[in-house]
Amino acid sequence: MKAMYQAYNEEMIELSRKNGNIVLLYGDFPHGAAGELFQKEHPDRIYDVGIAEANLITTAAGLAGGGYLPFTHCHSIFAVGRAYNQIRQNVAFDKMNVKIVLCNSGMLWAFMGGSHQIIEEIAAIRAIPNMMLVSPADPISTKKATAAIARYVGPVALRISGSPVPTIYRDDFPFELGKAVALTDGGDATIIATGMVLSDALEAVDTLEKEGIKVRLLDMHTLKPIDEEAILKAARETGAIVTVEDSSIIGGLGGAVTEVVAENAPVPVKRVGIKDRFGQSGTVPELKEEYELSARHIAQAAREVIKKK
Incomplete structure (x- = not known):
């Protein structure tokens, strides 16, 4: 970490x-x-x-x-x-x-x-x-x-x-501004995450994999300009999207992805993030539980959005 x-x-x-x-x-x-x-x-x-x-x-x-x-x-x-x-x-x-x-x-x-x-x-x-x-x-x-x-x-x-985070990538991974990184592939749904909660999204993908649910995971490291091509490809190929962020879903990653999808390839979207609330003191694990940002919440969001396909 x-x-x-x-x-x-x-x-x-x-x-x-x-x-x-x-x-x-x-x-x-x-x-x-x-x-x-x-x-x-x-x-x-x-x-x-x-x-x-x-x-x-x-x-x-x-x-x-x-x-x-x-x-x-x-x-x-x-x-x-x-x-x-x-x-x-x-x-x-x-x-x-x-x-x-x-x-x-x-x-x-x-x-x-x-x-x-x-x-x-x-x-x-x-x-x-x-x-x-x-x-x-x-x-x-x-x-x-x-x-x-x-x-x-x-x-x-x-x-x-501000908090320590686990290392996900190797030194040789390709990074390009404006281009999302695909960490996993699958056809049942796509999880699009940004920032430090990517590690939680990766854990959720592993959990879903054990249940037979194949999920594509995208790291949307550039929020603006957002990678519309990757979003639309995910929408058309997997038919359901979950967004994950440690910020407000109002205008955040969830809002940005929904804007792209709604105008071009409408599919069910579930936004995991801060839902019109202020923060509070607590450990990072406590905050993830309180604000429903943990891996188990992300996995549950994926299960729910798949049912809407």
Whole structure:
């Protein structure tokens, strides 16, 4: 088990040695290994603006305008909650090459409870024109996503969960922005997951396999632009879809997939995610049970949606 932020920092250290234009900006957030390296070796390329998230994003936009490649870091709840206007106006509107790292993203963050667990980030970010939104699932995909968004020219938000997650992928797995990854194949239904709950979806697939139910599992690591081709192929070939996310199903992955399916290939869809509720304190397993995000809930959603075919 490893935290995505640790994996992100490891990749950022490698990127910093190749790209002298990378600048790290923090909004009163732990700097991690990359920040510590920059403080020692690149002190002119690291800034901490304090608890001032709007200034964080605006400063990053200015640096991007000057030819730098800024990565911003703060709690996702504050990036979206306090700096949404700056993300919209200063970054996305002008297509600035800023990478916004949404730290401690999603609902499954046990430490701070409902005031810091963000449920609306996917819906809020994907509604902004020009923004790309990426949501890796494990340490390996986090490293690959970090490298990929550094190469991509344009505004990107990267979701990084706060809790340690299991490693799912091998180092050599192919990662391409905008293209879902198929982990399993099957014709009875498709589960489409994003972020740290991919491991729970994989466990659910194993459970269903033992029952004779063959399920396709897609990792939708890029939420915008979403892989419409993979979604429609799944809808037409399997006839039923379950979406899984640690965010609100209202406008989140569930909403995004349903939009694509409803307009092009209507099939039954069951959305597993946060159902119009705020978060609360608890361990990650406790939160998964309370908000019906565990493997057993995902498996049950698949059984139910198959019955609607």
